[in-house]
Amino acid sequence: MKGFPAFLRLAGQPVLLVGGNGEAAVPKARLLLAAGADITVVATTLATEILDWARAGRLTVHRRRPVAEDAGGRALVIVAEPDADGVAVAAAARTARIPTNVVDRPELSNFIMPAIVDRNPVLIAVSTGGASPALARRVRSWIEAVLPTGLGRLARTLDGARQGVNDTLPSATQRRRFWDSVLDGPIATRILRGDEGECPQFLTQLAAQGRDLAAGVVHIVGAGPGDPDLLTLKALRLLQQADVVIHDRLVSDAVLNHARRDATRISVGKAKGAHSWTQAEINALLVHRAREGQRVVRLKGGDPNLFGRVGEEVAHLRAHGVEVEVVPGITAATAAASAAGFPLSHRGLASTVTYVTGHGADDSEPDVDWQAAARSGQTLAIYMGLSRLATIAGRLTENGLAGSTPAAIVESASLPTERRFIGTVATLDRLARDNRLTGPALVIVGDVVALAQAEPASRLLSIAS
Structure with missing residues (x-):
């Protein structure tokens, strides 16, 4: 392990930020503000955001060149612009054993700024020890993808209940089992989606009652x-x-x-x-x-x-x-249309999208308002209709839809085995039979299909009406 992971409590602590412009200073200032630090920025040029924060009284700025003495008495020093002056400030800070970070210069730093996943108060820091900041950012994005956005809300709610539950359950084993049952069960699910209500008091009551929270x-x-x-x-x-x-x-x-x-x-x-x-x-x-x-x-x-x-x-x-x-x-209709290169709605062609099923209960004909389905100016997405294409096309044309209306069949949309076929309402059944389609397949009918992108013959097969 090249570094010791730790979190600093900086609320109200004096922190020096050297540099007020460029790509590094503003993000570092934003992080320090979020941590509640008392920030002093020393730089000859200052970004608009930093000036705005200064006017709002959220930090102090000194528009001048930094000097080594600026590091004195600081709880933390960050050098966002590592020119000669910035390097001198960093050296003075390290000599004084102040935690010091020089952006993109790990050899001049005694701590590394990690990539951060912020679900306040839950914080996850990712570091490669300075070997690859780009990789640290990528790992952070992977972690972000699997963490619920309500994780911070869950932590705050549990914190609000912690003392009451601890007073109710004196045994550490009892408390551990109780919290595990909360996190594994429906209570945590409710909190994560924003339905915490009176949860702290409720959790304390459950602990007092000895309730089993293990329900799935x-x-x-x-x-x-x-x-x-x-x-x-x-x-x-x-x-x-x-x-x-x-x-x-x-x-x-x-x-x-x-x-x-x-x-x-x-x-x-x-x-x-x-x-x-x-x-x-x-x-x-x-x-x-x-x-x-x-x-x-x-x-x-x-x-x-x-x-x-x-x-x-x-x-x-x-x-x-x-x-x-x-x-x-x-849903399959969205994936199928995207694969074939046309939208489900389009100004001047389709202002309505209608979803229908191609078969009813017990494989009978579905109960569909075919007159409404056959109206122009809409897109019709037909699910599970492959075995009834002849009937479906017949119902549509009987109710006034032109047989020449563009239509598409997309089989196994989004999968490597996907196949797409463009034709018309009149040719739907023949398209399916000639190409031996077995599904799953989505049928889309409407003028938007005419916007389908041209594809090589191996990917997009067409049949004239």
């Missing part, structure tokens, strides 16, 4: 269209925390591979004509796993709010007293 929580998560790079940050974080992942058939292996390595995976996928799990069985499984105290991720392809039966599962879980949260994902 279910997160119904949208896995997106299949490309793991299209997962939301929250979806990725929850996957990496889950004890069990209960997933649909269309969730890709690439997405599932982001789950915790030791997490239990249960496939409850449905395929046409081969429903391995009924919805009632899935509902019961979710309740059972949550009541065992597990963190459950119910992973659905695309966005669970679109044709994902999310309402049924949420209602069942709430009826059984299980905490549940729905995390949206990128």
